[in-house]
Amino acid sequence: MIYKPHNYQEYAKEWIIEKPSSALFLDLGMGKTVCTLTATQELLHDYFDVSKVLVIAPLRVAEDTWSSEVEKWEHLNYLKISKILGKEKTRVDALREKSDIYVVNRENVEWLVGxxxxxxxxxMVVIDELSSFKSPKANRFKALKKVRPFIKKLVGLTGTPAPNGLLDLWSQVYLLDGGERLGKTLTSYRDKYFKPDKRNQSIIFSWKPVDGAEDSIYEGIKDICISMKATDYLKLPERINNSITVQLPKTAEVKYKKLEKELLLPFEEADVVANTAAVLSNKLLQMANGAVYDENGEVKEIHNEKLKALDDVIEAANGKSILVFYSYKHDLERLSKHLKNKAFKVLNTSKDIEKWNKGKIPIMLVHPASAGHGLNLQFGGNIIVWFGLTWSLELYQQANARLYRQGQTQGVIVNHIIAKGTIDEEVMKALENKEKGQSTLIEAVKARLKKISIISN
Known part of the structure; x- marks a missing residue:
């Protein structure tokens, strides 16, 4: 396929080429992979600025997306990609191959550095989903930090730079500039721009920005971070967010409230115990979906109201393909059992992606973490169902962007099945609030392309 870039894609490519290190905060589905590959190709073979390029990506993206993009576009076909994946011997062999671009999954960054x-x-290093390096305590961050002095050009790609707040930015920007803009340490960054929020005497649980901090942070990073929103540059079809409320049966509601209040739900064989706030949140989400793990890891079924709601969506879809996001293993088991008389598939391989995009899979079950980044599923359908919700804004946005992205020709309907009076309602509120915060960051460092048309034809 011949590549005819949008004006914003050409601008993003030049941004990568010109900056020693940079970040592209491109909205989901805007083609940041092909932008980066095009820039990389020119840096390798036109400018001769770099010689070996490493791409760090989520596993499934490392396996499929980067090589698929090279095969897809005619101007990139000659690039050779080596995948540093699998067992150690396979990874070592891949390193020894003569290639232009080497792709490694982020779990193997520590091994590669060692x-x-x-x-x-x-x-040159490209981090596909820079936000996955948001924790300075993570081994992948510590490993990459060690070899950062040897890297001439570093590019970070993400649509969600601060999924849980501005504190997430420090380690990402540090990898770009070595602490030049936001400080050499997380502590210095935090002390300068934040103040304690929730605390218990000397123990601080959370931080909030001081007055003027957001503007200062945005101003400090705008020279290396370019941000664009899809709605400004692409004529995407309409996206409709739909909430489907289900009422728990009285028996299930009693069990839910008992666990919520007493942190203990007794069963004959074993109890369901929630001894921390995190565990309680997790257990309540499970119960809202219809089942919960007891203390022995066995599944206790509570209700099937969400399964009934899913049936209604399937019927209303009238044969159109549906992408269903589930949260827990018991969700998958119950969904699979419930849909046994229908044609469904669990996303596992690249062949599943191919079949889905050809319209050969009516219902595909997907865990958002396995389809969170880089997968192109927009050609196979336009209906999403969130059977179980997630607290993670990043997972939520990325999962929705599998269908709501460039190349989608139909309006996308995102259905959320919400159990009334449960933690589901709080999760939806949290996602909406986080999304507002994310939008603030995106707007603040947004590229103002004054000399090009806002919407490329």
Whole structure:
């Protein structure tokens, strides 16, 4: 396929080429992979600025997306990609191949740094989903920090730079500039821009920005971070968010409230125990979906109201393909059992993606973490069902963007099945509030492309 870039894609490509290190906060579905590959191709073979390129990506994206994009576009076909995946011997063999671009999953970054050591030879690194390096305590961050001095050009890609707040930005920006803009340590960044929020005497549980902090942070990073929203540059079809409320049966409601109040739900064989706030939240989400794990790891079924609601969506879809996001293993088991007389598939392989996009899978069950980044599913359908909700804004946005992205020709309907009077309602509120905060960041560092048309034809 011949690549005819939108004006914003050309602008993003030049941004990568011109900046020693940079971040693209491109909205979901705007083609940041092909932008980056096009820039990389020119840096390798036109400018000769770099010689070996490493892409760090989520596993499924590392396996499929980058190589698929190279195969898809005619101007990239000659690029050779080596995948540093699988068992250690396979990874070592992949490293020894003569290639232009090497792709590694982020779980193997620590291994790669340890294996190469001072012999590190990648002078350009692309982090696909920069926000996955938001924790300075994570081994992947610590490992990449060690070899950062050997990297000539670093590019970070994400649609959700601050999924849970501005504190998430420090480690991401540090990898870009070594602490030049937001400080050399998380502590110094936090002390400068934040103040304690929730605390118990000397123990601080959360932080909130001081007055003027947001503007200062945005001003400090705008020279290396470019941000664009899909709605400004692409004529995307309409997206409709739909809430489907289900009422728990009285017996299920009693059990739910008992666990919520007493942190203990007794059964004959074993109890369901929630001894921390995090565990309680998790257990309540499970019960809202219809089942819960007891203390022995066995599944206790509570109700099937969400399954009934899903049946209604399937019937209303009238044969159109549906993407169903589930949260827990017992969700998948119950969904699979419930749909056994229908044609459904669980997303596992690249072939599943291919069949879905050809319209050969009427119902596909997907865990949002396995389809969170980079997968193109927009050609196979336009209906999403959230059977179980997630607290993670990043997972939520990325999962929805599998269908609501460039190339989608139909209006996308995002259905949320919400159990009335349960934690589901709180999760939806939290996602909406976080999304507002994310939008503030995106707007603040947004690229103002004054010399090009806002919408590319």
């Amino acid at each position: 294996y190469l050591g001072k012999a590190w030879f990648f002078d």
